[in-house]
Amino acid sequence: EIYAFAPGIDPATLEVHLERGLLTISGERKSVLPGAEEKAAVHINERFEGAFRRMLTLPDDADPEAVDAKLSDGVLRITVRRSASAQPRRIAIQ
Template structure:
């Protein structure tokens, strides 16, 4: 186990355990997002021309991240390696709150998303995915004759 339970840490551990239990059963949004704590954290929004997805994934090699779009389902998958040393007899890790391991996030895109016009860029720990909307779905003004 990574955490040591010194007497002074007991209340902090109880508080952490209570927060984790609340998050496991609570699906309402909080200041930190939804209780499920998915990695990477996502911001999704859009304009009339595009759907914009921001995945916050610092410390990940972009060549190891897979972005797939299949029948309106966008999948972001990869793995984050731990920068911490492997546990041995002389090393102890007291707190490790950074996510490590394999991850997969899936989003259903709107029907007007164009699967042929998707662009992904990774910069400063943020994966930015832009999905164009189909031109036929764009609002347009119709002239009256």
């Protein structure tokens, strides 16, 4: 399981791709700060704005057909299951 913190990001701007064992999470956060025409000053801004992309290499036994992504309360949870052939199994002794 992979957790990515994404507070304040619109789910429509998030994208998750899996290609040849490389998981890519990308999106964009819009600015919520007052514009230059408003008479307000920002002293500290702890959240970045703009586009971002994170790339992770997955193990060889990751099943590309069994990937789920859910966004809840600003946390993106990506579940990647292993392929059935990679699961450990008990072998009976005869």
